[in-house]
Amino acid sequence: METTRTAGRTGRNIAEQLRADILQGLLAPGERIGQEVLAERFDASRIPVREGLKILEAEGLVTIVPNSGAWVARLDAFEFDQIYKLREQVESLVLRESIDGLTPSQIDRLQRLADDITKASDAETFMRLDQDFHLSTYAGASFPLLHDLVHRCWNSTVHYRRIFAQELQREQQWATDAEHHLIVDSIVRKDHETAGNLIRAHIRRTRLKLAARPDIFQRSHDPEG
Known part of the structure; x- marks a missing residue:
């Protein structure tokens, strides 16, 4: 069973790798970030995926829309x-x-x-x-x-x-x-x-x-x- 500590560590790892993808231009502005795809990519549950996305949202790299999904921040x-x-x-x-x-x-x-x-x-x-x-x-x-x-x-x-x-x-x-x-x-x-x-x-x-x-x-x- 996934502990809170494990989920937090996994979430930070997800944030670190997604941050690198965004900064290197591998993910384009406005591109949708599928949480299911991330869960499969990192072999993780939805909890650390959401934690990782929240970290990037706080940094201004990701936009999260409740009940809709997550996107790379647009050029605004x-x-x-x-x-x-x-x-x-x-x-x-x-x-x-x-x-x-x-x-x-x-x-x-x-x-x-x-x-x-x-x-x-x-x-x-x-x-x-x-x-x-x-x-x-x-x-x-x-x-x-x-x-x-x-x-x-x-x-x-x-x-x-x-x-x-x-x-x-x-x-x-x-x-x-x-x-x-x-x-x-x-x-x-x-x-x-x-x-x-x-x-x-x-x-x-x-x-x-x-x-x-x-x-x-x-x-x-x-x-x-």
């Missing part, structure tokens, strides 16, 4: 706008707080990452390096709650960032590359204010670029709409 224009505006403020704060805590070796690695991003040949490589770069710039901040918030925002915006990265493959990405190098330069100079302003503008530019593409958003809030 309002939520996109709110999350990106939140990122502009929070990540500016975290970066300013991080600068004094970064070691010389961490800063050297940031420079290498900025250089590597300029050579990214596909969207997935760009996304991986870009996320590594930005989260590494925040590594010197001693604010666990803010780090948790930043990670949640990055996870919940993965589909938007993938669209942005795919668009970059068809256009010059010189502005993005230049901004990354300017951020590193401000970190080297320990210019907290400039660094904060740069990351705020960097995120804002992405927000405005994607907001100008209303075709990417799934209009209905009803997963079956």
Whole structure:
């Protein structure tokens, strides 16, 4: 018989693997998540499946509709706008707080990452390096709650960032590359204010670029709409 502890552990494992599928783009925005299929895939009962989905719902990756089912979170224009505006403020704060805590070796690695991003040949490589770069710039901040918030925002915006990265493959990405190098330069100079302003503008530019593409958003809030 399945215990509460076992169900909780299995639920976390289900959440971990589904999270990876969503972040890697294996499950698309708005795609239905069949609980029966998950139960069979993980050889589990419905209880840990529901627990795993609830974890992902709390992270903004999954939408659960009572008596209907679960879906990968849709691309929603309002939520996109709110999350990106939140990122502009929070990540500016975290970066300013991080600068004094970064070691010389961490800063050297940031420079290498900025250089590597300029050579990214596909969207997935760009996304991986870009996320590594930005989260590494925040590594010197001693604010666990803010780090948790930043990670949640990055996870919940993965589909938007993938669209942005795919668009970059068809256009010059010189502005993005230049901004990354300017951020590193401000970190080297320990210019907290400039660094904060740069990351705020960097995120804002992405927000405005994607907001100008209303075709990417799934209009209905009803997963079956």
